[in-house]
Amino acid sequence: MYEKALILRHDDFFATEWKVPEIESEKDYGLNELNKSNDLYTNNKLIDFRMNRYEEYSKMGFPKWKRAKLNGFDPLDYFLNANSIISENLKGLNEIDEEGIEILKEMDFDGSNRKFLLMTDVFFNSGFYLKTQENENNTYFVESVIDEKNPLYNLGVINLAENSKAVLIRFVNSNGNSSNISSLRAKLKENSELTLININLYNNDISTDNIFFDVGKNAVLTVYDINIGGKVSAPHIITRMASDEGKVNIYPYYLSQDEEVLDMFYLIRYYAPKTFGHILGHGVLMDSSRVIFRGNIDIKKGAKEADAGEQDFNLVLSDKARVMAYPSLYVDENDVTAGHAASVGSIDEDMLYYMMTRGYSKNQAKREIAFGIFEPAISFVEEYNSKYAGELKNVIEKRFDREFSDS
Amino acid sequence: MKDINEINYEELMINQSKFDFRNEAKYAYKTPPGLNEKVIREISEAKNEPKWMLEHRLQAFKIFENYHEPNFGVDIRKLDLSKIVAYMKPDAKKSNSWDEVPEEIKDTFEKLGIPEAERKALAGVGAQYDSEVVYQHIQKELNDLGVIFLDMETAVKEFPDLVKEYFMKLVPSHNHRYAALHGALWSGGSFLYVPKGVKVPLPLQAYFRMNNPGMSQLEHTLIIADEGSEVEFIEGCSAPFYNVTNLHAGMVEIYVKKGAKMKYSTIQNWSKNTYNLNTKRAIVDEEGSMEWVSGSLGSFKTMLYPMTILRGKGAKNSSVTLTYAGPNQHLDTGSKVFHLAPHTSSIVNARSISVGGGWAFYRGWVKIGENAKGAKSSVECSALMLDNKSKSDTVPLIEVFTDDADVGHEARIGRISEEQIYYLMSRGLSEIDAKNMIVRGFIEPLVKELPLEYALELNKLINLEVESSIG
Numbered sequence: 001m002y003e004k005a006l007i008l009r010h011d012d013f014f015a016t017e018w019k020v021p022e023i024e025s026e027k028d029y030g031l032n033e034l035n036k037s038n039d040l041y042t043n044n045k046l047i048d049f050r051m052n053r054y055e056e057y058s059k060m061g062f063p064k065w066k067r068a069k070l071n072g073f074d075p076l077d078y079f080l081n082a083n084s085i086i087s088e089n090l091k092g093l094n095e096i097d098e099e100g101i102e103i104l105k106e107m108d109f110d111g112s113n114r115k116f117l118l119m120t121d122v123f124f125n126s127g128f129y130l131k132t133q134e135n136e137n138n139t140y141f142v143e144s145v146i147d148e149k150n151p152l153y154n155l156g157v158i159n160l161a162e163n164s165k166a167v168l169i170r171f172v173n174s175n176g177n178s179s180n181i182s183s184l185r186a187k188l189k190e191n192s193e194l195t196l197i198n199i200n201l202y203n204n205d206i207s208t209d210n211i212f213f214d215v216g217k218n219a220v221l222t223v224y225d226i227n228i229g230g231k232v233s234a235p236h237i238i239t240r241m242a243s244d245e246g247k248v249n250i251y252p253y254y255l256s257q258d259e260e261v262l263d264m265f266y267l268i269r270y271y272a273p274k275t276f277g278h279i280l281g282h283g284v285l286m287d288s289s290r291v292i293f294r295g296n297i298d299i300k301k302g303a304k305e306a307d308a309g310e311q312d313f314n315l316v317l318s319d320k321a322r323v324m325a326y327p328s329l330y331v332d333e334n335d336v337t338a339g340h341a342a343s344v345g346s347i348d349e350d351m352l353y354y355m356m357t358r359g360y361s362k363n364q365a366k367r368e369i370a371f372g373i374f375e376p377a378i379s380f381v382e383e384y385n386s387k388y389a390g391e392l393k394n395v396i397e398k399r400f401d402r403e404f405s406d407s
Numbered sequence: 408m409k410d411i412n413e414i415n416y417e418e419l420m421i422n423q424s425k426f427d428f429r430n431e432a433k434y435a436y437k438t439p440p441g442l443n444e445k446v447i448r449e450i451s452e453a454k455n456e457p458k459w460m461l462e463h464r465l466q467a468f469k470i471f472e473n474y475h476e477p478n479f480g481v482d483i484r485k486l487d488l489s490k491i492v493a494y495m496k497p498d499a500k501k502s503n504s505w506d507e508v509p510e511e512i513k514d515t516f517e518k519l520g521i522p523e524a525e526r527k528a529l530a531g532v533g534a535q536y537d538s539e540v541v542y543q544h545i546q547k548e549l550n551d552l553g554v555i556f557l558d559m560e561t562a563v564k565e566f567p568d569l570v571k572e573y574f575m576k577l578v579p580s581h582n583h584r585y586a587a588l589h590g591a592l593w594s595g596g597s598f599l600y601v602p603k604g605v606k607v608p609l610p611l612q613a614y615f616r617m618n619n620p621g622m623s624q625l626e627h628t629l630i631i632a633d634e635g636s637e638v639e640f641i642e643g644c645s646a647p648f649y650n651v652t653n654l655h656a657g658m659v660e661i662y663v664k665k666g667a668k669m670k671y672s673t674i675q676n677w678s679k680n681t682y683n684l685n686t687k688r689a690i691v692d693e694e695g696s697m698e699w700v701s702g703s704l705g706s707f708k709t710m711l712y713p714m715t716i717l718r719g720k721g722a723k724n725s726s727v728t729l730t731y732a733g734p735n736q737h738l739d740t741g742s743k744v745f746h747l748a749p750h751t752s753s754i755v756n757a758r759s760i761s762v763g764g765g766w767a768f769y770r771g772w773v774k775i776g777e778n779a780k781g782a783k784s785s786v787e788c789s790a791l792m793l794d795n796k797s798k799s800d801t802v803p804l805i806e807v808f809t810d811d812a813d814v815g816h817e818a819r820i821g822r823i824s825e826e827q828i829y830y831l832m833s834r835g836l837s838e839i840d841a842k843n844m845i846v847r848g849f850i851e852p853l854v855k856e857l858p859l860e861y862a863l864e865l866n867k868l869i870n871l872e873v874e875s876s877i878g
Binding site: 324325345 | 794815819
């Protein structure tokens with residue numbers, strides 16, 4: 001049985017669970033694609049893993065998401081190799097060891113939709129295995145450019161040894177009309193520390209990034225999940241804290257424009273005492289874009305003295321934009337600190353006035369205020385990689401230039 | 408000082424004994440268990456209804472038959488509607504004098520304190536026993552001002568045009584499966600019309616009592632507060648406990664016209680064999696004001712989300728709710744507010760207490776529509792878990808479809824903190840008094856919105872006497 005995204009039961013009581021409608025696709029991948037792909041992979045355990053997953057995959061349709069307006073999914077033509085590069089200190093999937101395979105098997109989960117998760121498990125055309133040694137401290141990156149000829153199916157596995165540290169930057173840039181279906185499992189052993197920076201710069205693409213962290217005793221996880229644009233973009237990040245005193249901070253940043261849809265799901269599940277997990281989201285919406293922010297805090301019995309928090313702030317710059325925020329708390333343990341907050345608003349008039357008295361035009365002032373929301377994220381990326389920080393900044397600036405043009 | 412975790416929180420559970428008495432199962436007439444067209448025709452015939460209402464029932468039943476179960480909320484797969492008695496006419500004639508109400512039924516309402524409350528604090532009372540109202544009375548002065556306060560069946564016959572214009576227009580049968588069921592089987596309830604500019608000085612009350620096992624109660628409450636009027640309505644409900652399932656699927660429709668003020672207070676205390684699948688909705692015109700005050704304490708499983716549609720400029724909504732989930736209770740409750748006009752505002756203050764393994768689930772929805780420029784909404788959810796067997800969840804939906812709105816949401820879940828107790832004890836309070844004070848403080852926003860008699864009753868209901876447990 002795998003880690004469910006939502007557990008809606010309590011003792012003998014069950015709550016009704018929504019069943020997502022499925023739609024079959026005539027362009028769905030099958031044994032042909034699987035066999036082609038197997039030629040590239042020589043690791044028998046990895047081949048066994050994907051063959052086992054295929055059986056379940058083949059019986060499912062793609063989801064119909066009402067709020068995200070996704071009516072099924074037609075995969076692009078299958079390409080064996082994605083346009084990806086991984087840093088030299090990362091291993092390819094053929095080099096995955098038994099521990100890595102165990103992580104793949106044990107850390108099974110729903111994902112944004114089970115079909116999408118299985119799609120990367122079976123049809124990955126890019127991937128990596130990040131394994132650290134004790135006391136190691138390194139930075140890694142995975143960079144991909146997607147387009148119609150380069151849909152990305154990325155499968156990642158992270159295996160952090162005790163007392164080790166790792167920073168991983170995953171950077172995806174798009175030339176348009178493509179897809180990125182990715183998954184990542186990360187196991188953080190005792191006292192380890194992982195910083196993950198996701199930068200997704202989409203351009204009319206369909207994407208879902210399915211990530212599952214297992215945070216060990218006293219381990220520390222920091223995630224910057226930055227999603228700019230996308231026809232339909234559905235990041236899905238869940239964290240399991242099954243050992244004492246794990247610490248998690250997740251910082252989603254998002255920007256949507258035109259008709260783009262961002263449907264985000266973040267979940268921190270607390271099983272163990274003295275665990276700490278907070279989600280702090282920031283986003284800006286323009287034009288007729290639509291943002292769905294699903295933040296979930298799930299505290300299980302036994303997670304005594306857990307500290308759980310969640311906040312989401314949205315700045316809406318267009319009266320045609322749509323914000324849907326669902327900051328949920330699920331609590332089975334009463335000896336906890338748990339809270340959440342969400343807000344949706346427009347640019348503060350007092351702040352605008354103040355800036356205009358300092359010589360900014362109204363549009364310049366708005367631009368500065370909106371851009372300011374992303375500055376902490378850009379600065380954080382800059383600490384590790386100035387090239388990615390520059391590209392991120394450039395994309396945001398271009399979008400705001402268009403929005404706040406004085407002409 | 409004894410460790411807080413050692414305290415017997417079962418002492419904090421609601422004392423249901425006051426409500427768990429029952430009278431002999433007497434009735435004048437009842438339909439056989441199960442739902443079918445014949446049952447519906449029988450109900451309509453027993454009430455000597457006009458043809459349009461029978462047609463409405465039959466159409467609703469068709470919708471019901473083809474409707475799926477709700478795809479969210481509590482699990483109701485074990486609710487066997489084929490065993491439910493849809494209509495049970497009490498062995499009593501409708502009366503406007505307590506003296507004429509049969510002794511046993513009057514005794515029931517005496518025990519519940521209704522006649523006493525009427526004398527002390529109410530402008531009128533409707534009392535429903537099983538499927539029909541047995542007592543309906545309003546002060547003469549209000550009658551003279553044109554206030555209409557009737558049981559629904561009488562209103563259907565005496566004010567057909569008014570009823571036709573509003574009945575199930577706000578919650579149509581196709582809204583959900585249990586709205587359709589209600590449309591097919593409704594019985595009893597109140598009709599209240601407050602004319603333009605009339606301010607009703609005291610609350611009116613409806614009390615619903617289910618006395619018999621295996622039955623359903625599907626009363627319909629229809630309220631029209633005309634322009635500039637003001638009125639407060641209180642609804643109470645209870646039932647003795649039986650080992651078979653009872654169903655409550657009532658409906659409340661409220662129309663708040665321009666500049667009118669409506670306050671609707673409910674203390675729901677159904678017994679723990681009852682599925683409470685109730686629907687309440689208000690629509691508010693320009694500068695009108697709707698207040699919901701809801702205490703959901705009883706039932707086995709509840710799904711209830713009083714909804715306000717703010718359709719007029721400057722319309723306001725306030726919701727103050729308390730949900731109490733004790734042992735073997737799953738209460739899925741929440742407040743829904745739709746802002747559809749400019750400068751509308753809403754405040755939601757939702758609180759829950761879970762104890763003894765109960766599950767309190769808050770499911771809220773605030774929607775700011777495209778035309779609701781300048782709308783403001785503030786939602787605050789607080790949950791108190793009194794022991795470690797219980798569960799408390801908060802799932803709010805916040806949907807904003809304009810760039811000119813100010814929407815905030817906050818939620819907190821936790822237990823009575825040792826720091827709070829320590830602080831109060833350092834100020835000279837005993838541990839018991841400190842805990843009592845904290846729980847009372849927690850329910851205070853609801854209590855202070857209730858008329859005094861009901862506030863006292865609620866305080867009694869939530870039994871805070873914990874001396875024996877901590878010695």
